[in-house]
Amino acid sequence: MQFVSVRVITDDVARLVEFYERATGIPARWATAQFAELVGPACTLAIGATATTALFAGAAVPAANESAILEFLVDDVDAEFQRLADLEVVQEPTTMPWGNRSLLLRDPDGNLVNLFTPVTPQARARLSAR
The missing domain is CATH 3.30.720.120 (Signal recognition particle alu RNA binding heterodimer, srp9/1)
Structure with a gap:
């Protein structure tokens, strides 16, 4: 699969x-x-x-997500924060305990969007293992 x-x-x-x-x-x-x-x-x-x-039996409801986060790997979270500062920022760039530096945004429908960069050797190794 x-x-x-x-x-x-x-x-x-x-x-x-x-x-x-x-x-x-x-x-x-x-x-x-x-x-x-x-x-x-x-x-x-x-x-x-x-x-x-x-087409899917009406099962999806727009703008109703409160549990999923769409995640995108970026080269430099801090540069993305500067570029996208006018968007709805939920959390400014923060280094997470698992080694990713993360910027959390909200899209126009309220969905959470995480832009992240692995910054520790362990986080980079985890990503390269995929």
Whole structure:
């Protein structure tokens, strides 16, 4: 099995795509006005309109996430903090006990977004083992 994608459902696809394009630097690939993907080297972030939930028995509810965090590996968390300072910052760059330096943002729908850089030898080793 291969984990390839995370899909976020939203009432405003264009707004969410704009946020993630800016935060990640990855241009979106639009399939339709209701569905776009940001294809990264390890995983794809898919963004779908609320109307697409009908295809999944209406199981997804937009802007209702309070448990998942979308995480993106970056070269320099502090530089990203400076670049994205006008976005909703939940937590400024902080070095976590497990060795990642982390910047926590909130996207326009309220989903948590973690930009992180491994800064300790153990954290770098964990990442390189993948």
